[in-house]
Amino acid sequence: MTQSVPRHHHQTGPATAPLAPIAVEPSPQTLALLETRRSLPLRALVEPGPNAVELDRMLAIAARVPDHGRLVPWRFIVLEGEARAAAGDLLDALYAAQNPGLAPEKAHMWRDYLLRAPVTVIVVSRTDPAAKIPQFNQVLSAGAAAMNLVVAATAMGFSALWLLKWPGRDPDAAALLGVAATEQVAGFLHIGRPAAQAEDRPRPPLDQIVTRWRPAP
Numbered sequence: 001m002t003q004s005v006p007r008h009h010h011q012t013g014p015a016t017a018p019l020a021p022i023a024v025e026p027s028p029q030t031l032a033l034l035e036t037r038r039s040l041p042l043r044a045l046v047e048p049g050p051n052a053v054e055l056d057r058m059l060a061i062a063a064r065v066p067d068h069g070r071l072v073p074w075r076f077i078v079l080e081g082e083a084r085a086a087a088g089d090l091l092d093a094l095y096a097a098q099n100p101g102l103a104p105e106k107a108h109m110w111r112d113y114l115l116r117a118p119v120t121v122i123v124v125s126r127t128d129p130a131a132k133i134p135q136f137n138q139v140l141s142a143g144a145a146a147m148n149l150v151v152a153a154t155a156m157g158f159s160a161l162w163l164l165k166w167p168g169r170d171p172d173a174a175a176l177l178g179v180a181a182t183e184q185v186a187g188f189l190h191i192g193r194p195a196a197q198a199e200d201r202p203r204p205p206l207d208q209i210v211t212r213w214r215p216a217p
Helices: 028-036 052-062 083-098 109-116 135-155 171-176
Strands: 074-080 119-125 159-163 184-194
Touching (some): 028 135, 052 074, 052 119, 052 135, 083 109, 083 171, 119 135, 135 159, 135 184
Antiparallel strands (some): 159 184
């Protein structure tokens, strides 16, 4: 039997009845995945992409993130199949209008970009400025949803690349993809089967990024 902790009650003083830890089995597979996960370049994400059931499972996992106030300050826009080319054509037309004299070889750059990965999920941050929860916390929750999606895709045998290029940074381009003026794109998550082994990159030593607070003497 597991112990349940009442919601919305934060203990500020000494507990009258300390909770006992419950037995939780560690997951070596999860730890190994997190210790070795590495992003592949977009060209190395190939067909077949996730099917509808697999993608729904990834998105359900992506939604299981800390969400203070239960605001759901994020949502997902899926680009797959023929929708990728159609969205790319709209982006190319806007980009050409914004950049007169664009080189001919760049006329279809955004169509080509969206066609590289089998599936692209746009993670949208939609903060509520009237909520008691600070907007920064809400934005962090959207970032957590994006990272959960990356991990879920990796755990299911795919690879995911988190990017934020012009279509996510330009308000007019984002609007073409269904992003409201009150929303922001947290990232484009490109998902496909890995066509290469990702080489690791140097990671910062813990002594450079970790401090342990201690009271002043």
